[in-house]
Amino acid sequence: MERMGIESFFPVQVAAWVDTIGPGAFERDICINSSTGSGKTLAYALPIVQMISNQKVRCLRALVVLPTRDLVLQVKEVFDGIAPVVGLSVGSAVGQSSIANDVSNLIEKSKQGIYPTLDEEYIQSAANFRQKKERIYPNGTTY
Numbered sequence: 794m795e796r797m798g799i800e801s802f803f804p805v806q807v808a809a810w811v812d813t814i815g816p817g818a819f820e821r822d823i824c825i826n827s828s829t830g831s832g833k834t835l836a837y838a839l840p841i842v843q844m845i846s847n848q849k850v851r852c853l854r855a856l857v858v859l860p861t862r863d864l865v866l867q868v869k870e871v872f873d874g875i876a877p878v879v880g881l882s883v884g885s886a887v888g889q890s891s892i893a894n895d896v897s898n899l900i901e902k903s904k905q906g907i908y909p910t911l912d913e914e915y916i917q918s919a920a921n922f923r924q925k926k927e928r929i930y931p932n933g934t935t936y
């Protein structure tokens with residue numbers, strides 16, 4: 794956190810943490826509505842990283858879908874700042890190469906981690922991934 798220039802957390806980050814990891818945690822969908830620049834990225838990034846860092850399974854475990862390429866890069870930077878600390882890797886897919894390549898990276902190369910990505914085609918990729926995921930075992934071997 795210090796390396797990222799963060800000394801304390803913004804209100805939206807505290808609220809999101811309390812409702813996901815802290816005393817308000819129970820399984821449900823959460824919608825965060827907060828003004829631009831208020832720190833929403835870290836507000837959802839921290840709970841995601843915390844939650845999946847406790848899981849032993851080595852496969853893609855979080856998919857972040859974003860509306861623009863710039864945002865993908867920004868969000869990846871935030872995840873890159875915190876995920877490696879707990880041994881998670883972060884990838885991104887912005888459609889620079891073919892979707893087939895991105896899907897292949899998503900499934901075969903990033904067996905552990907988080908994927909900030911771009912649009913609905915990738916949501917579909919994630920759906921396809923879900924079908925294949927059952928064939929990736931904890932030691933990282935694909936069947």
Ligand SMILES: Nc1ncnc2c1ncn2[C@@H]1O[C@H](COP(=O)(O)OP(=O)(O)OP(=O)(O)O)[C@@H](O)[C@H]1O
Nearest residue numbers: 798799800801802803828829830831832833834835
């Ligand atoms: N706890 C914090 N302390 C200091 N700076 C922070 C903190 N959290 C986030 N920031 C910084 O505040 C800026 C805005 O954060 P961020 O981009 O996450 O806001 P946002 O609400 O997602 O904005 P947008 O709605 O535009 O996407 C970034 O430069 C980020 O590094």
